[in-house]
Amino acid sequence: MGVVGDRIGPVRSRDRFLHGETFDSTEGDVRSPILSSWERCRLLGLSPDRSDLPFTQDFDADGPLVRAAAPVLDRLQSIFAGSRMNICLADGHGVVLERRFGDKALPRHLAPIQTVPGFVFAEQVAGTNGIGLTLAERGLVQVYGAEHFAERSQSSACTAIPVRDQLSGHIEGVLCLGYPYTDADPALVPLVRRAAEAVERRLMEQSSARERGLLQAYLEAGFRAAGNGTEPRDGSPLAMAELLQSELDQSDRSLLKERATELMSSARRAATEVPLSRGRSVTLVSRPVTSSSGVEGIVIEALIPEDTERHAPAPAHAHADAAPRSPAPAPGMVRGLVLVGEPEVGRYAVAARRRLELLAEAGNRIGTTLDVDRTAWELAETAVPRLADFVTIDMPEAVLRGEESHNPTAEMRRTVVHGIREDCPFYPVGSQVTLHPTTPHMRCMTTGQPVLEPDLKAALGWIAQDPAHAELLLAHNVHSLITVPLLSRGVLLGIACFYRSQDPAPYGDDDRALARELAARAALCIDNARRYTREHTLALSLQHSLLPRGLPEQGAVEVAHRYLPAETGVGGDWFDVIPLSGTRVALLVGDVVGHGLHAAATMGRLRTAARNFAELELAPDELLTHLDNLMVRLDREEGGDLPGAASTGIVGATCLYAIYDPTSRQCTLARAGHPPPALVLPDGSVSLLDLPAGPPLGLGGLPFESAEITLPVHSQLVLYTDGLIEDRHRDIDTALEQLHRALSHPDRAPEDTCRAVLDAVAPEHPGDDIALLVARTNALPADRIAAWDLDADPALVGRVRAAAMEQLDRWGLEESSFATELLLSELVTNAVRYGSAPIRVRLILDRTLICEVHDASNSAPRMRHAASTDEGGRGLFLVAQLAQAWGTRYTTGGKVIWAECALDAA
Missing domain, CATH: 3.30.450.40 (GAF domain)
Incomplete structure (x- = not known):
């Protein structure tokens, strides 16, 4: 609304609405309750200039609501004495029950519709107004000037609030204060709230008076057991009620009240037995009663066998705080009053308890x-x-x-x-x-x-x-x-x-x-x-973005892979396939401890580092050592070593790294706390490779060991993370047995193997990520490899060069001869001049032509820019220009300088 006294906005908005313009209640031009009421008025076909309202004489002018509100209306009239305040009380249907005025002369200047009780101000007949909108919104409302739908109310404002029965919550009526638009005051809101609360309290007091009348009728009717004529020694039912309270502990009393409330809500004569603690029971009896004023109600009594309850010795396990039991004379019945009231009250109590039970159940479900x-x-x-x-x-x-x-x-x-x-x-x-x-x-x-x-x-x-x-x-x-x-x-x-x-x-x-x-x-x-x-x-997107998007071109192995995220959260599992020099390939599978974005980000850092370390041609155990050091640094950077800093949960990772060489069929593997890979031989036998376990990454300072095996052609190497075989609903031996059965089909392609493994072994609801990598090995034919050994003699360079050219002719690579001859000359000359014997030259024909020169020296060549006066230093620069890639890798017996040349190079 903005400022209360500003009528320009509502007037224009109302005019636009009446001319058929639609509003979006989120725009703020018109308050949402008002706009909703206007829309309802339009749907009802109401006319703004209609002045007549329904009038009825069929209302209770001296009912409970009017009696409860009378003193409150008197007080409001005195507060607003001399003002133009119109104080109105309406019932739950919008019918005006009573009107009061601050200025007693004011009714003479108003139309009957604003002064006489009996007019109906429900929204469906009167349009948007304080009484009708309060009943529609079921809460306090304020309507100002042009917010009223009817023309007759454009100069007035009102503040209205529902009056509820505190027991049932039902709206019994509406208290509305009407006043000129210019007299609007924010203080009216708390005032009308207090007035409505006062009326509600007085309504509740009337209900209490009805219950007191029922209790008095019960006392006057006497206290006799139905049917057998027995009567207690003490004729006071209230004294018997106190005695009953002393006989029962708190849980029993609560249960009795609960069952008594249900019995009262049934509104009929009945009896039910209620089992209590320590093997006892109580019989509840309901009897109708009518007060002197004609109020009909229900009395609930409890009957306890006196001889078992008050004379039997207390059980040994009785609570220490239990009330002491007085010695009892003759056997009989202890009778006590539990509840007295109207059936409707019982229904409200039962409904309230059921609502609480539903809320408690909702917390669990x-x-x-x-x-x-x-x-x-x-x-x-x-x-x-x-x-x-x-x-x-x-x-x-x-x-x-x-x-x-x-x-x-x-x-x-x-x-x-x-x-x-x-x-x-x-x-x-x-x-x-x-x-x-x-x-x-x-x-x-x-x-x-x-x-x-x-x-x-x-x-x-x-x-x-x-x-x-x-x-x-x-x-x-x-x-x-x-x-x-x-x-x-x-x-x-x-x-x-x-x-x-x-x-x-x-x-x-x-x-x-x-x-x-x-x-x-x-x-x-x-x-x-x-x-x-x-x-x-986000974590899954990050995880997928950090995993390989495609497989690199290489001929050493046929590869298939799968990544399956956990249902409970993305983890840090990853895999990689990295082509290396000399037609070799690196296979990598790892698992970062933890789940979520942090684990995925850590995985990305580890994978990037592993690829960089692999580019350095490190052996598997050396690569794991570098990754271990990296994890220690990451943990330290995240605050793990800082006093008082909260660690984000990096505790390590596991990893398996393998390098396969198709020229020798040798596979070198090392693992850091990771499950061992499975090997499927061409004959169908399946085994888990017995590799040194190694510590998980992140512990720091512990060594890693490599193992080397020779793989037959078309063997399958299966790398996986622990999410594949570990499941809290399944023993790990069972999972490994399922894995063996799924892999015992050597004729399957890697893609089919991946599918079969996941179908047979993966948990139905994985609690951890699963990364799976299946590689079927190939071998490079011997006729595509040529090698020569020579001493460190410059005179032998020419012979090797000539032999290499002959080999290229046999391979049909005459167009590559010139570039290859220059490459070999530079590489072999460097090995003879700066390296040490033995020297070995090897040509490999794969997707590219690979030239390798091995010598026993560990010193690496370094490419530099030669000055114009230098006689040497241009060899490696020439190699870099002729080859599409070149580099150095170290072996146990020295180093290998290699260069790859495209097959169409001239």
């Missing part, structure tokens, strides 16, 4: 998973049938993806439909839900408050959304609705709708409060699930 859809279903399953017969939940698509919706009203999707039967024609799950401004769904979304529609047949805004669909629902006896926004931490996550069909009574404010509490609990769980989904999606 809602939020058992971190799945948005499942959490929404748990809300619906909890509410049906104890609160609602049908529940629908609509949520923005962004929320289902784990994000926040920037425009939830435009992208609502039906997420849940659940009810007592499946034939009710609600919009199906997955359908797009478009909401009109007049619907209770939109009202609850824009206001952030629950909206109660007691009678859907009269809910024109709900019907206008889709009249045909509304007619179908009404035909299935769906008659009452509560819509509740799913709000958590200020974010709108969706709306939950609770429908009633079997119970003919409409929803009330207690039901709305219960629905709001259930929705609030569910919204918090949904938001937690949404945040987890977002983090899980």
Whole structure:
């Protein structure tokens, strides 16, 4: 609204509305409750200039509400004496019961509609006004000037509040203060709240007086056992009630009160036996009673066998605090008053207890998973049938993806439909839900408050959304609705709708409060699930972005791989295939401890470091040592070694690193706390390689060992992480046996092997990531390798060069002869001049032509820019220009300088 005294905005907004312009309640031009009321008035076909209102004489001018409000109205009249204040009391249907005025002469200047009790101000006949809007919104409202729908009220304002029965929560009436628009004062709000509370207290006192009358009638009727004529020694039923209290402990007394309340709500003569602690029992008896003023009620008495309760010795295990038992004379019955009241009071108490039980159950049933859809279903399953017969939940698509919706009203999707039967024609799950401004769904979304529609047949805004669909629902006896926004931490996550069909009574404010509490609990769980989904999606995206996006070209092995994220969160599993010099290939599988973004980020750092270390041609044990040192540094950087710093959870990682050489079929492996790989030989035998275990990465200071084996051609090397074989519902030996059976098919392609392993071994609900890498080995044919040994004699360089040229001719690579001759000349000359014997030259024909020169020296050549006066220093520069890649790798007996030349090089 802005400033109360500023009428220009509402007047213009009302004129625009009456001329057919539509408003978005989120724009702020018109308050949402007012705009919703205007829309309802339009749907009802009301005319703003209509001045006549229904009048009735059929109202109780001396009923409980009027009697309770009379002193409060007198006090308000005295407070506003001499002012132009109109003090009005209406009943729960909008019928005016009484009017008071600050200025007693004011009624002479007002129309009867504003002064005489009996006029009806319900919204459906009077349009937007204080009384009608209070009944529609079921809470305190203020209406200013042009916010009124009727022309007659444009110069006035009002503040109205419902008056409730504190016991049942039902709205009994409305207290409304009307005044000129210019006399608006913010202090009226707390004043009218206090006045309504005073009326509600006096209503409650009247209920207490009714109960006192019932108790007096019970006392006057005497205290006799029904049917047998026995009477206790003490004729006072209240004394017997105190005696009964002393006979029972707190848990027994609570159980008696609970069962007595249920018995009272039945409103009939009955008896029931209630088992108590220590093998005892009590019989509850209900009897009708009528007070002198004609109030009908129920008395609940308890009967305890006196000889077993008060004369039997206390059990040895009786509580030390139990009340002492007085010696009893003759056997008989101990009778005591438990409850006295009206049946309706019992029903309210039973309903209140059931609401508390439902809330307690909701705490256990809602939020058992971190799945948005499942959490929404748990809300619906909890509410049906104890609160609602049908529940629908609509949520923005962004929320289902784990994000926040920037425009939830435009992208609502039906997420849940659940009810007592499946034939009710609600919009199906997955359908797009478009909401009109007049619907209770939109009202609850824009206001952030629950909206109660007691009678859907009269809910024109709900019907206008889709009249045909509304007619179908009404035909299935769906008659009452509560819509509740799913709000958590200020974010709108969706709306939950609770429908009633079997119970003919409409929803009330207690039901709305219960629905709001259930929705609030569910919204918090949904938001937690949404945040987890977002983090899980981010971590999974990060994980996938850090894993290899494609397999590199190489001929050493045929490779297939799988990555399966855990259901509970993305971890730090990874794999890699890294081509190395000399047609070799490195296979890598690792697992960072932990889950989430941090584990995925740490995995990315480790994988990048492993690739860099692999480029340095390090042996597997050396590479693991460098990764171990890196993990120690990462842990230290994250605060693990700083006093008082909170560690983020890096405790290490496991890793398996293997290098396979197709020219020799040698495979060198080392592992750091990782499960050993499986080897499938061509004959179908499967075994786990017995490798030195090695410590996990991150411990620091402990050595790693390598093992070397020779693999037959077309053997399969299977590398995996522990998520494949470890499962809390399955023994690891069983998983390894399943793995052996799945791998015992050597004729399968690696892709088929991956699929079979995951189908047979992977847990149904993996609690950890799974990385799987299957490599089937190849061997480079001997006729594609040429090697020569020579001494450190410059005269032998020419012979090797000539032999190499002949080999290129045999391979049909005459066009590459010139470039290869220059490469070999420079590499062999450097080895003869700067290296040491023995010297070995090797040519390998693969996807490229590879030239390797091995010598026994550990000194590495260094490329530099030679000055114009230098006689040497240009050899490696020439090699770099002729080759597409070159480098140095160290061996146990020296080093190898290698260069790769494209096959079409001239």
